[in-house]
Amino acid sequence: MLFNSLEFAIFLPIVFILYFYFTSHNLRLQNFLIIVASYVFYGWWDYRFLSLIIFSTIIDYSIGILLSKELYVTKRKILLWASISINLGFLGIFKYYNFFIDSLYNLAPGLQSTLGFNTLEVILPVGISFYTFQTLSYTIDVYRGNLKPTKDLISFAAFVGFFPQLVAGPIERASNLLPQFYKPRKFTYAKAANGLRQILWGFFKKIVIADNCAHFANLFFSNNEDYGGSTLLLGAIFFTFQIYGDFSGYSDIAIGTSRLFGFNLMKNFAFPYFSRDIAEFWRRWHISLSTWFRDYLYIPLGGSKGGIHMKIRNTFIIFIVSGFWHGANWTFIVWGALNAIYFLPLLLTKRNRKNTDLVAEGKTLPNLKEIMAMGGTFILTVFAWIFFRAKSIEHAIDYFSGIFAPSIFNIPQFDGKTEALTLGIIIILFMIIEWFGRSREFAIEYIGDNLKRPLRFTFYFLIIMSILFLGNFSDNQFIYFQF
Known part of the structure; x- marks a missing residue:
């Protein structure tokens, strides 16, 4: 469902009335209404892809619970990588599989008859890049000990599927949004x-x-x-x-x-x-994505610490991956690399925080x-x-x-x-x-x-x-x- 559509103009006031006038007395019922509304909102486009959201919700909720009970470092890492592999696996199949196959065959046409892999006739699920990163941040934060896992499946499902930001962000952190589903919410005019x-x-x-x-x-x-x-x-x-x-x-x-x-x-x-400058631009543009890559990729790679080679490497990685996140096309990769080139002189001269x-x-x-x-x-x-x-x-x-x-x-x-x-x-x-x-x-x-x-x-x-x-x-x- 599009925000700029007649369907949304009808959908929003109906959900609003139900939310505040019929479910406000019961927090669990209110959160359940958000789940139903969110699934209707998303399923209006193609209900079949609701299964991906539901599956991702159940997987990351379960892994969060298991992480809270597991003390062994090796097993905790296995659980974390299970979440990362499953979530990025879906993203890779739907968004990047055809890109890699086409790029490989363009580079070496003879491999097509040898390997026999064909491109897939699949539709890219709307918002998959957004809710995938949102659920990933939850399991990573639980693994790091920065967030206690929730045992409230209704609240967690409402957090993952929250319809206003489900398909195009902001990419919310569980530490900010999830606790808001635990608290009663009353209508406030201001x-x-x-x-x-x-x-x-x-x-x-x-x-x-x-x-x-x-x-x-x-x-x-x-x-x-x-x-x-x-x-x-x-x-x-x-x-x-x-x-x-x-x-x-x-x-x-x-x-x-x-x-x-x-x-x-x-x-x-x-x-x-x-x-x-470009550094300031990236602090102000798509902040939820920029900070996500900073916290979950750039800093773990070493950030701007280390020698000049590490700084250059990490800068190109973060911008190229950001570009690739936007789309399975070489144009996005070049766009990311170009922004890295813009950014590097500021970083190397320590003017990126000016x-x-x-x-x-x-x-x-x-x-x-x-x-x-x-x-x-x-x-x-x-x-x-x-x-x-x-x-x-x-x-x-x-x-x-x-x-x-x-x-x-x-x-x-x-x-x-x-x-x-x-x-x-x-x-x-x-x-x-x-x-x-x-x-x-x-x-x-x-x-x-x-x-x-x-x-x-x-x-x-x-x-x-x-x-x-x-x-x-x-x-x-x-x-x-x-x-």
Whole structure:
């Protein structure tokens, strides 16, 4: 079920009413309702893949119990690796099997007749990368002794399947989300109102920003040979805002919806396009995934400790694996490697923790140095996103070649320039709002605190009208559903 669908518009209020008016007296019943609602939400797409979520839930719940009883280190390691192997095994079969087979046969075509392995006609289950990492973090934390295993299967199943963030995150840690299923949750107006504001802003990002940008990004990337350099550069910029509006919009809707039901999810985006270097960008972009790789891969590998060779190795591993997590395509691996190349000079010169504060904190506008730093980081990010969006390495190279042609100095020429100009103005206004709300959990949170009711509701009305009259309501799935 999509957030931006009529089905969800009907589904959400029904679940909300049942949740607070019919089950709020019984915590176990409330959690059970979340499981049912989550399975309906996920099964709306393809009910057959519910078996994977249920199986993963039972396996990791059982392993958590066994780890709490097992004292021998060797047996504990076997249990941990059983969880890792089963979870990553499913992920590997559905997401990466065909990639490895195709890559092997492309490298050595003669092996196809020798080995006889064929690609599989399988559909990638929506959200498998997200809930797999979420359950893995549970068993790893239990193994490490950082978390006590739960004996409440209902709460654990609700944690794994929690519908707002099930298919595209944030990737929650059990230490944060699971304990919230143990506590009674009552309706709170202030919390619900704040959740609705974040949902509204998420829909604006998705329907007005991302889906309108998608129209031009898809046009230019699909027909890049027909356009000049300046137009292709504009297409890359449109995709840059498309993916931000799409993914951060989903996170806003997920976090806001969770808040409606009394839950607090982690912040997943912290205004990444105001970053002053790539290290800061990755502290602000898809935070739940970046911190997951940091805690469960980068630090166990040695992190930034050790010699220069270890630092380079670990940096490339973390970024390439992150790229590969996004998709079974060499473009994602190159995208990850390119970000590692961006990041390495900062790490090796010990400037990767230079910009940990809020940009222009306490000031209305940034200074010239900050503007240049943000502009440079944004340009590097735009170029990296070309690999992310391209269908293949060859496509990405062709796109770059098209950009860096003499026509880059020409005025962009394409059908729909008026619509693109209007969209550009909307993006500028959007970024202004984001700038003034950059110190908050989400951009328009400060509206609810700083404006009087008439102005506040006027602002919300304008946002709703912009969604209705400027939004793109074609069937646009969220980009990260494919990951």
